[in-house]
Amino acid sequence: MIGAGFSGIIAGIRIDQKLKNVDLDIFEKNHDVGGTWLENNYPGLCCDIPAHCYSLTFEPNHRWSHFYASGREILAYLKRVAAKYKLERFLRFGHKLTAAKWNDDTKQWHLSFDLVDEHGNKHGEVDKVVDVVIQGMGGLNRWDWPAIPGIHDYKGNLYHSASYPVGPEAEKGKTVAVIGSGSSSIQIVPALQPYAERVDNFVRGQAWIATPFASTELLKRSPDGSNYAFTEAEKDRFEHDAEYYKEFRSTMERELNGVHGVTLRDSELQNGAVEAFRDLMQKKLASKPHIAKAFIPNFAVGCRRLTPGPGYLEALVEPNVDFISAGIKRFTETGIETVDGDHREYDTIVCATGFDTTFTPRIPIIGRNGNNVQDLWGDKHPYPSHYLSMAISPDHPNYFVVGGPNSALGSGSLLVLYENEINYIVEAIDKMLRENILAMSVKQEAVDDWMEYTHEYFKKTVFSTKCRSWYKRGLEEGPVTALWPGSAGHALAVISHPRWEDFTFEASNRNRFGWVGDGWSREEVEGGNTAYYLDQIDQPPVPK
Template sequence: MATTNGLNGVNTSSPNAFKTFSLGSFSIDEDRPMKVVVIGAGFSGIAAGIRFPQRVKNLDLTIYEKNAGVGGTWYSNRYPGLACDLPSHTYQFSFEDKTDWSAFYAPGPEIRGYLEHVVDKYKLMRYIKLQHELTSARYDERTGKWHLKIRRPSGTSTTQDVHFEEFEDVADFVLAGTGALSRWSWPDIPGLTAYKETLVHSAQWEDVEELEGKAVGIIGVGSSAIQLVPALQPRAGKVFNFVRGKTWLATPFASEKLSELMKRDPKAANYEFTDEDKERFTDPKYYKEFRHELEAELNSVHFATIKDSDMQKGARKAFHEAMIERLEVKPWIADHLIPTFPVACRRLTPGPGYLEALCKDNVDFVADEIRRITPTGIETVNGRHFPLDILICATGYDTAFQTPFSVIGRNGLTLNERYTPHPETYLTMCTDGFPNWFQTLGPNSAVGSGSLLAIIEAEVEYAVAVVRKMQRERIRSVEVKREAVKDFDEYLEAYFPTTVYSEKCRSWYKMGQEEGRVVGLWPGSCLHAIRAMANPRWEDFDYKYLENTKNRFQWLGDGSTYAEKHMKGDRAFYLTEVDIPAVPE
């Protein structure tokens, strides 16, 4: 006689009573193949090239890089004076120390060399394809895969005549590591195209020879201009720095303990490491203490970004006094350069040597607004004309997070459309409508203080965790829920009014506007971001499975593990993966 057990009247005596799907023919830990594509071989792509193979088995990984070399922005940018505006020892991977940096703020070529070293050490060129540029990406709803169109030089190309060919690649998962500062922009100034002399952009630098005796104009007062002016001042006949905005220059970065460890002058703007310094850094104990203290110091100034905080007031006073002191020779510049807005409202830079260069006899600080660019120079609104042999536009990047390639998600929506009028994301890394598409250093990823590399590593680890979950649970697509994106957006809108970033100042944090939504920065400190990304909230995502089953346990497979099914591997792994607790004293 058939019986029921109260489970909606199911006949439990039937052998097929619970057979609503077919068991998989695989073991629970039999890793399915995963094709992952990473876009970009800068810091993010290099970190991904190391962590994905380390943590994901049965992986097919490709890293497409549009440039002819690795390094991302550190490959593209080559202007004189290029340097990191964070301490060198904080601008490296947590797992790959470099103990022989030449200076406290490392020059650009050294950073590029460090990245090339990491690529060689971890043998990443087996994954990286140089001069391969993504032109479009389209999500296939039926298969849960991304179809990518890649452009590369054809086999018939020569150094004088380059031809391109396009091919398609298909990926289960895409990590976009193109960064926020990768598309440079010309200034919107009348007459720019009419200029007949040498015209260059800082982000696309071409060697300018014979600077001696030349009149050089530099437009801008961002980090690039601040590095260019002191680099060119000793070489050029005359340097004109055209500045429409204002900016804070940070005081030298070093606590008393750091100065003691380094045996350096705490007031020194930059510091070139001696052979003795580098020798001390080879001592693992000393180096570990030094780097830990440096990063701790870097992560100690978050509350300077909070409105009206004591730390903000202290920073403002200290920066103001330091700038006045450094501009003693030309004190009138301070009236045009020192802001009324709070410290850190726009990107902060130490700018070693910049204010000192402005005080030199062959440098003119021009605060008058530019009316137009003429065939021979720049004309300001008061009628003055500055003849120039060389014009350098250090005018930054397109920071609206609009990609130069088309990314088409579900229902034909493009990522650029989704990011209009401003980007909306989930914890900066993904957005609804674009399954299996994650990004590093996307909208709201940067930090006003703290280690950018720590953020990159946290985002890469998050992406790795997503891929491992897809592989382990045989998931076809992972898509963040719309309501989760909206909730993060609500958090952003509530957080930034408490900070100095919402004050009136023109900044790339706000897509180049004086006021408006902050799209460049994480809503909190660097340490806050790392904690937030450490443990994914899987409940914030929707999932579709490979076999089109609705049963979330289909990934359990046939009831076996690979080791016992094939009699290979460790069949007592639980004894080799023991977490031994400490015994209380």
């Protein structure tokens, strides 16, 4: 397993639970679990879906402090889960994957790692030969500085949202520029506003800010736009009243899943959302109408990632916040010059400019025939081809991906999908173990058919309309490469049962039934319970 974020933790738990005779390593370049929630620590960092929907189905957290959980709270949750299931047995920290190469003679992957310290400094190398690789490196952890001229000439504090070393109090009395209008920016601006002397938000595009997620009676008591804080009594009830908690979370999940209709072009939900969100934004920006004019989109709701952004619009109308829609020409030693010739000086500049979301790996992943995923998913190809987001090509056997291309969700909880992707992969490995399969590779026609379905699906959605979005590799127009082609429920249904006919299997035996052995069951050979089936009775209900 590559990566110890959510997917690595889920994989560690399920593989340990369900697979026998497996040696598991979870390789992680950092020195703790958490993935993106370990690496990101910018002011205001929160999950932008309800916290109770952003926890594992089998390991709920009843004591979230707020409706939208902070990044620190999510990281603490991940650490607790990893400790509870004793994943330290499998975790190999300070291992940064540098290359993966398939050996078709041995039917194994050869992995190369740099050994790195807590600061990322290399102090050695190590190789590992494995039968199966699960890639869980995530799509929101590869960041670069924006391509703005003079960026490294600037002499003040320069931070990227993905590598933010200080808290908001560090900006007390300072002038700050925040570049961007994505989910990071709209959390950073309201977090810095109470501290900074001035905050300038540079926004080149437009974005919809969603209405607060507040449908239940509990949350209707929260002021409009705020992040509701749960009381101790509410947390106690979540923890001790199982039926109440189940209904509360089910309500949240149903409403998240119910948003799917918004993503269809000209649907009733889409048209209603445009009207409601425009009205909300105009009201909150009434004191600064020039912001509403520049910021309220003319594209469909959902074309860009939709986020509630508690407090962002409220911060924009504060007297110490300016909204700057002019494009940035260059950085100077002291600040930023815009294309209209205006120059502003800053103590701190924050680049909330996102991540590399092309899915092109930064390391070679070389399969059969020298086929490198860097080429297969690179700029020369219009989109990263795949099978159900989890398999790459016939030339990359025994290599699975969690959170790959087209596996994000336009609505619903991503963690539920991750859990089911892991279940799918575990079932595939179980088949390989059970039937002595050396290599399992997806058929090219299955890849082609899935990509054809995916592209046809998105033609009827708002995601394919014109807007700049990381859903489309940061382009205004192009194939949708990040999102699942359907609803969250649709994704779970599609991957609930593997289609073995879409794969080619190479067994260790010449005869396909070589795996059945010599006529004795494992229980008989190993002295186990030969009547085990009496402990596994599937009792059918008697019709009334």
